[in-house]
Amino acid sequence: MSDSKQTIDNVASAAPMLTGNALFCERDDRILFQDLQFELQAGQVLQIKGNNGTGKTTLLRILCGINDSFEGEIRWYGRPVDELKEEFLASLLYLGHRVGVSKVLTPLENLRWSCGLHREVTDTDLLAALEAVGLRGYEESQCFTLSAGQQQRVSLARLLVSDARLWVLDEPFTTLDVEGVALLEQLIGQHAEQGGAVLVTTHHPLTVPDLQTLTLGRTGGAA
Numbered sequence: 001m002s003d004s005k006q007t008i009d010n011v012a013s014a015a016p017m018l019t020g021n022a023l024f025c026e027r028d029d030r031i032l033f034q035d036l037q038f039e040l041q042a043g044q045v046l047q048i049k050g051n052n053g054t055g056k057t058t059l060l061r062i063l064c065g066i067n068d069s070f071e072g073e074i075r076w077y078g079r080p081v082d083e084l085k086e087e088f089l090a091s092l093l094y095l096g097h098r099v100g101v102s103k104v105l106t107p108l109e110n111l112r113w114s115c116g117l118h119r120e121v122t123d124t125d126l127l128a129a130l131e132a133v134g135l136r137g138y139e140e141s142q143c144f145t146l147s148a149g150q151q152q153r154v155s156l157a158r159l160l161v162s163d164a165r166l167w168v169l170d171e172p173f174t175t176l177d178v179e180g181v182a183l184l185e186q187l188i189g190q191h192a193e194q195g196g197a198v199l200v201t202t203h204h205p206l207t208v209p210d211l212q213t214l215t216l217g218r219t220g221g222a223a
Contacts, residue, residue: 014078015075015077015078016039016040016041016075016077016078017040017041017042017076017077017165017166017197018039018040018063018074018075018076018166018197018199019038019039019040019073019074019075019078020036020037020038020039020063020072020073020074021037021072021073021074021075022035022036022037022071022072022073023035023036023037023059023062023070023071023072023073023074024036024070024071024072025055025058025059025062025069025070025071026069027055027058027069032054032055032058032059032216033054033055033059033216033217036059036072036216038214040166040197040199040212041197042165042195042196042197043192043193043195043196043197043210044192044197044198044210044212045188045189045192045197045198045200045206045208045209045210045211045212046197046198046199046200046212046213046214047200047201047202047206047211047212047213047214048060048199048200048201048213048214048216049201049213049214049215049216050215050216050217051217054216054217055216055217056170056201056216057096057097057170057201059216060094060168060170060199060201062074063168063199064089064092064094064168065081065085065088065089066094076088076091090118090164091164091165091166092164092165092166092167092168093158093159093162093164093166093167093168094168094169094170095155095156095158095159095167095168095169095170095172096170097170097171097174097201099148099151099152099154099155100155101143101151101154101155102143103142103143103144103151104142104143104144105142105143106139106140106141106142106143107130107135107138107139107141107143107146107154107157108123108126108127108130108139108140110143110154111126111129111130111154111157111158111161112126114158115158115161115162118162119163121161125161126157126161127139128160129157129158129160129161130154130157132157132160133153133154133156133157133160133180133183134150134153134179134180134183135150135153135154135157138150147175148175149175149176149177149180151175152172152174152175152176152180153176153180155172156172156180156183156184156187159187159191160187164196165195165196165197166196166197166198166199167188167191167196167197167198167199167200168198168199168200169188169198169199169200169201169202170200170201171201171202171203172184172200172202173202173204181204185206185207185208188200188206188208189208189209192208192209192210193209
């Protein structure tokens with residue numbers, strides 16, 4: 001275990017899992033948000049709200065280290081993420097608003113590839129994850145033969161085989177049917193109950209315990 005990881009564990013009980021301080025972002029000479037503050041504790045779900053164009057996806061990409069065009073500070077268990085970037089990135093799972101699966105690969109192959117970037121997961125666990133998201137019988141089908149909702153379920157299966165503490169989900173309910181929506185809400189709730197945390201953008205009315213909200217496009221922080 002690295003010194004940074006030990007430090008994170010030592011301060012975990014005293015500091016929020018994720019903190020944004022005085023965040024500012026401008027795009028095309030237009031301010032998306034400024035002086036943005038929020039805290040996310042372990043066991044919480046934070047829904048990012050706002051009209052289209054208010055910077056919801058931009059904020060998530062900033063928090064995941066994909067977009068560095070911002071000012072302000074992001075802290076992970078009380079420490080600036082720049083000081084422990086490797087540990088921070090290893091502790092989060094980001095699902096963008098695009099499905100993020102290769103259509104020429106099968107669901108099983110997609111999961112093998114995505115998990116292989118972080119840790120080894122057995123095919124038994126991968127197949128169980130695909131069955132849990134309703135893809136039994138489609139494990140070896142190329143993803144271009146699947147519906148948009150089924151492709152989204154391939155992406156959601158990553159949640160079941162990840163050990164990330166922080167889930168960052170950008171419009172994950174898109175294309176899901178009623179059963180898929182219920183499944184995802186269940187997964188989000190279970191992750192929070194087990195001590196994880198979730199950041200999510202969605203226009204879907206979430207029904208999960210300990211839901212916090214952060215609305216962009218107006219002055220204020222998490223509610």
